[in-house]
Amino acid sequence: MREALGADPPGLLERLRAGDARAFEELVIAYQHRVYGVALRMLGSRAEAEEIAQEVFLRAYRAIGAFRGEARLGTWLYGIASRLCLNRLASPDRRLARGDEALADVAAPTPDAASAAERAELDAALRAAIAGLPEERRLVLVLRDVEGLSYEEIAETLAIDPGTVRSRLHRARLQLKEKLERFA
Amino acid sequence: MTCTETRDLFSALADDALTPGERAALDAHLAGCAECRRELAAFGRTVALVRAIDPAHAPAGFVDRVLAAARPEPWPRWLARRLSAPWPTLPLGAAALLLVAGLAVLLFRAWPEQQQTARYQSAPPGPAAPAPSGETAPSAASDSPQADASRDAGASATATREVAPAAPPPAARAPEPPARLGDVAESKNRLEQAAPAVEPTAPARDAPPPALEGRRAKVDSIPTDTAKASTRRQDAAPLSRTGAMTGILAAPPDVTAQLRAADTSVAERSLIELAGRLGGGQTGRRIDGGRVVVELAVPREAYAQFVREATALGPLSIEQQATDRPLLSVAVTVSN
Numbered sequence: 001m002r003e004a005l006g007a008d009p010p011g012l013l014e015r016l017r018a019g020d021a022r023a024f025e026e027l028v029i030a031y032q033h034r035v036y037g038v039a040l041r042m043l044g045s046r047a048e049a050e051e052i053a054q055e056v057f058l059r060a061y062r063a064i065g066a067f068r069g070e071a072r073l074g075t076w077l078y079g080i081a082s083r084l085c086l087n088r089l090a091s092p093d094r095r096l097a098r099g100d101e102a103l104a105d106v107a108a109p110t111p112d113a114a115s116a117a118e119r120a121e122l123d124a125a126l127r128a129a130i131a132g133l134p135e136e137r138r139l140v141l142v143l144r145d146v147e148g149l150s151y152e153e154i155a156e157t158l159a160i161d162p163g164t165v166r167s168r169l170h171r172a173r174l175q176l177k178e179k180l181e182r183f184a
Numbered sequence: 185m186t187c188t189e190t191r192d193l194f195s196a197l198a199d200d201a202l203t204p205g206e207r208a209a210l211d212a213h214l215a216g217c218a219e220c221r222r223e224l225a226a227f228g229r230t231v232a233l234v235r236a237i238d239p240a241h242a243p244a245g246f247v248d249r250v251l252a253a254a255r256p257e258p259w260p261r262w263l264a265r266r267l268s269a270p271w272p273t274l275p276l277g278a279a280a281l282l283l284v285a286g287l288a289v290l291l292f293r294a295w296p297e298q299q300q301t302a303r304y305q306s307a308p309p310g311p312a313a314p315a316p317s318g319e320t321a322p323s324a325a326s327d328s329p330q331a332d333a334s335r336d337a338g339a340s341a342t343a344t345r346e347v348a349p350a351a352p353p354p355a356a357r358a359p360e361p362p363a364r365l366g367d368v369a370e371s372k373n374r375l376e377q378a379a380p381a382v383e384p385t386a387p388a389r390d391a392p393p394p395a396l397e398g399r400r401a402k403v404d405s406i407p408t409d410t411a412k413a414s415t416r417r418q419d420a421a422p423l424s425r426t427g428a429m430t431g432i433l434a435a436p437p438d439v440t441a442q443l444r445a446a447d448t449s450v451a452e453r454s455l456i457e458l459a460g461r462l463g464g465g466q467t468g469r470r471i472d473g474g475r476v477v478v479e480l481a482v483p484r485e486a487y488a489q490f491v492r493e494a495t496a497l498g499p500l501s502i503e504q505q506a507t508d509r510p511l512l513s514v515a516v517t518v519s520n
Contacts, residue, residue: 145234148239150203169199183233
């Protein structure tokens with residue numbers, strides 16, 4: 001899981017709104033992995049994840065003047081990324097054959113000396129289980145257990161109630177547990 | 185508490201998000217229910233598996249590709265692209281302009297004194313004499329009108345830099361020996377207004393295709409990015425190539441406009457972005473009587489759209505000259 005999101009880099013928002021070009025670069029450097037990460041886990045293709053992640057920053061670049069600072073920069077960017085991913089997943093022309101790349105670098109460590117074959121099997125099962133979750137549940141699971149956001153941060157990101165975050169997350173984990181029963 | 189109610193709390197338990205009351209009820213049930221304890225153990229292992237997934241890293245070169253995409257295409261490159269495709273359909277007027285431009289270059293080359301002057305006037309500012317920058321402006325802030333103007337200039341310089349770095353001036357990048365640099369820059373200055381078509385060097389700073397970039401070995405991108413950023417900033421400083429900067433008088437623009445906006449630097453940026461979006465771009469920038477004048481190139485067919493959108497930025501007054509050029513030069517004075 002990624003380290004906690006934490007507060008915005010001090011002064012960054014003000015400099016962004018003042019049109020400081022260097023500030024935009026700092027924003028991309030600071031949040032590139034997070035934005036790319038959520039896109040990769042949601043879309044399952046590195047190329048598509050990069051395309052969406054770029055689009056997230058371009059939208060942020062264009063909209064920074066209208067950003068009122070009611071959310072943190074991090075949750076704002078995660079929010080744009082989430083919307084773009086859900087839109088992309090809902091688009092009819094999206095190719096169906098994809099997804100194997102999604103968690104190719106999952107590399108879940110095994111506590112005991114399990115054989116490489118077992119580990120590979122577990123990786124594949126985990127990948128398939130996550131990819132098989134309904135999109136909104138998968139998004140909450142990725143934001144919480146991969147990207148390390150808190151309930152409140154996820155609620156802010158997706159503009160939903162923290163209670164909804166909690167229930168979606170619970171359903172996602174229960175569903176995973178059932179699919180991974182024989183490994184867990 | 186029933187088994188179902190208990191299991192509904194497992195997820196919140198894993199996140200340490202239970203209220204003290206919920207926690208107490210859960211513990212009480214678990215103490216007496218082996219089945220729920222087993223369920224909890226399996227649930228916990230599942231959560232641990234997901235959390236063990238490595239967070240993804242954006243591919244190398246991602247930051248540069250985003251920065252390149254965030255900036256509008258520099259107008260010399262736009263012109264190069266526009267001209268490379270529709271040569272046979274170029275209107276007669278443009279062809280005539282090209283002819284005049286070519287003639288001007290010939291005359292200029294045959295006139296060493298003029299070249300000497302140009303070299304002197306258009307030498308790019310070195311590191312010892314940096315252009316005013318956004319970072320330094322606020323420290324000089326006071327309430328005097330002069331300081332206001334300089335702050336304004338500073339803020340706008342920042343704005344220019346934001347869109348500019350992808351278009352370094354030829355003088356800073358062109359591979360010719362120094363003796364020829366002034367030559368190129370000067371002819372450019374003279375011809376810019378009359379015939380923008382003859383941009384002599386269009387430094388393309390095309391990012392490598394993402395596919396190639398992705399295959400590169402992973403490197404620690406931050407120091408590289410920082411280094412590149414500082415290069416870009418230096419390149420951006422001498423962008424403005426207008427009369428005020430070089431001492432050479434430019435031809436009057438086709439369209440002269442006054443835009444009033446509460447935040448001049450935002451308005452300036454929006455104008456530049458607008459011109460870029462419509463297929464034109466920024467051609468220069470100067471300070472006239474303490475007010476910023478943004479010089480833009482706007483394709484004739486997009487001019488109506490330009491006016492419509494520029495009006496949305498604030499009260500706009502316009503003076504137009506009759507012209508049939510395909511690319512209009514527009515000078516907008518921005519004030520508040």
